[in-house]
Amino acid sequence: MNSPASAKASPHALGGLRPFLSPYRGAIGLALLFLLLAAGATLVFPQALRSLIDGGLLPAHRDQQALALGQHFGALFGVAAALAVFSAARFYTVSWLGERITADLRDAVYAHVLDQSPAFFETTQTGEVLSRLTADTTLVQTVVGSSLSMGLRNGVMGLGALGMLVWTNPLVMGQVLLALMLIVAPSVWFGRRVRRLSRASQDRVADASAVAAEVLNAVSTVQANNAGLREATRFTAATEAAFQTAVRRSKARSVLVAFVIMATSAALLWGLYEGTQAVMRGRLSAGELGQTVVYVLILASSAAVLGEVYGDLLRAAGATERLMELLHTPPTLRNGHHVPASADLAAGVAIDFENVQFHYPSRPQQAALNHFTLQIAPGETVALVGSSGAGKSTVLQLLQRFYDVSPTQAIRLDGVPLADWDLDALRAQIGVVPQDAVIFSNTALENIRYGTPQATDAEVMAAAREAFADEFIRALPEGYHTFLGERGVRLSGGQKQRLSIARALLRRPRLLLLDEATSALDAESERMVQAALDAALNAGERQRTTLVIAHRLATVQKSDRIVVLDLGQVVEQGRHEDLMALGGVYARFANMQLLS
Structure with a gap:
């Protein structure tokens, strides 16, 4: 600058x-x-x-x-x-x-x-x-x-x-x-x-x-x-x-x-x-x-x-x-005006990527997504699978509209171009569990409530129980009111991740984005969190669309659909059994992990 x-x-x-x-x-x-x-x-x-x-x-x-x-x-x-x-x-x-x-x-x-x-x-x-x-x-x-x-x-x-x-x-x-x-x-x-x-x-x-x-x-x-x-x-x-x-x-x-x-x-x-x-x-x-x-x-x-x-x-x-x-540095994103009607908030979102070509500003010569096309139905659970750099996290970032694509390309939510959405209204409907859980210098209660400041203590504790975080939080010196320190230094990696999951679930989002949500968990914590996520996905007549990114294929086998990415393109998609029978890229990934 x-x-x-x-x-x-x-x-x-x-x-x-x-x-x-x-x-x-x-x-x-x-x-x-x-x-x-x-x-x-x-x-x-x-x-x-x-x-x-x-x-x-x-x-x-x-x-x-x-x-x-x-x-x-x-x-x-x-x-x-x-x-x-x-x-x-x-x-x-x-x-x-x-x-x-x-x-x-x-x-x-x-x-x-x-x-x-x-x-x-x-x-x-x-x-x-x-x-x-x-x-x-x-x-x-x-x-x-x-x-x-x-x-x-x-x-x-x-x-x-x-x-x-x-x-x-x-x-x-x-x-x-x-x-x-x-x-x-x-x-x-x-x-x-x-x-x-x-x-x-x-x-x-x-x-x-x-x-x-x-x-x-x-x-x-x-x-x-x-x-x-x-x-x-x-x-x-x-x-x-x-x-x-x-x-x-x-x-x-x-x-x-x-x-x-x-x-x-x-x-x-x-x-x-x-x-x-x-x-x-x-x-x-x-x-x-x-x-x-x-x-x-x-x-x-x-x-x-x-x-x-x-x-x-x-x-x-x-x-x-x-x-x-x-x-005076202008924001790179133009705020739109579309706000969904209250009746639309009762169902998951429909997602449509149409021939998206995207380059990160710092890497203009390398395409993160290359003619990427994908449709996801409301309430569908889709797992994104692929090697590192295949474009999985880019899909999640574009859905949150951290970046814009070319006006000639289209990303739509509920049929409305993403650029036309009001940013606050868009992100209010999205719950995100990142690969590296972010914990703020505050109490456990306020960390879970961070994305939903109007939530009551009872609602916070209910979300913590869904994420199997309630037990370890209550064991802290001051329970939910325990100060967690800078970046959550008083918690283990698995505890941080469960707290992050509770924060996302508390929002009751229409779209849930899980970016390697179980990557920092041990086997027991992963089992507990996966069970909590499964219960949350099946509750309320499946009123939530979910995108899951995982290298551990055991966490995505029960998805409605698995989408395999390579070099920013969709190369395979289907259910676990069908992709295994196909014997392609997904089958190779699965066999390598199952044998390891």
Whole structure:
């Protein structure tokens, strides 16, 4: 997802945040008001200081002088108090905005990613997505909740101080202003380099995150193959690349900050020198010189802060660009509008594959299905058999509409093209038991209820009994309320699979997809689960269509029909006895397994 062109985007990429800022226009207006009041209080301070020097320190009667000093110091304290209140209000408001907008941005990106099809994840690593959700949004939060406010405040103060300096000594400050304008051009050139390096740095951090996510998700395999040191070395190389890029970015940013501060300070010191010469000539009073000194300091500090903020804005521009790139990635699947009538939900689905030719996006040269044609009647149980890579799992994935086929080809459910179905309505009718059971970091009860959140506890327990999972769940320390740990680490492989089967059965689906549902079970667990599945298939007047994928032919011998696939095509189909008598591909598979 990282393109060379994107590395050259301008800071205008921050404009992508506009939709997230617009709902909070009131809070933004309040923050700007507090910002202007705080900047105004700062700019009034030199005026109060000049009044103190020129009015409170003039020779006069001691009592009058004490009274005048008290009044002037009181005015100075009032300015300081106003500055404190307005600054605190500004800080709270912009911090709230930063947190709120960042949360909204994370929610939007995460929800958008969840809408993407598996084709998206074939080309995008999970670790990269997580990096954008964390590191990039944190950079945006820094800018919205701090840097942008500081930049605006210092910009207002700097312009105000510059205006006051030009008003008090227009000739000298006109020369200084011209010098400051000459500083802008090299600053912009440095800024572009910082932005490119910032984007590159964020990409390298995402690379390291992707490596870590991949390895941690397969840590058992890594350890079993003694690959810990090798993977640690690979991660070190990724983090070292990120470090070197960050060093180059920091070096360029340091040069930018140093140049801005040095050039600005030189210009302002020239103006201050001319101011002292004006006092010596009697053209300025001591109070006016003090006022000038403070305004010079305000302008110099504002310029320094703006240099820092500009660097933050450049980094945030790269982060925003990466987030918008992810957020604007269009879903590859178009949502249809067909929703089945309630009367249709009482029967299994009819399935029709017609001359389907399908290639996975990551393997465009290799056909996963090759002119695949298959019809399945409502309520029929069909077993898909074939060697690895024959296309069995592809059939199940296409039925769930994780991928779309060419518009010239057809996959129909109940006579309606799959592309015309509402995705939620389609998947609500499907129960899936994958080959690798997915268990979430939650209780056993919530894991079974994951696909049917409205189910009652009693319905969950009934589904667990169907899947022969009730007994082992009740034996857990807290029964159905036992926390199962990340990826179900507290369960055996067979227990995970039975929990997954219970989850699918709880949905009472019209279409049940079993992708090697018994592959992780021992002989006893397989017998129990197969018995539970047989009972579920025969219950309710067979109101369910079922597709079963299995290498263990004993689990599919009682199917209504066995379909044999090879190289993405149907090569044989029929009942077990008929296919054995045929002596073809299925018979060879069966004989090899029966003899093993």
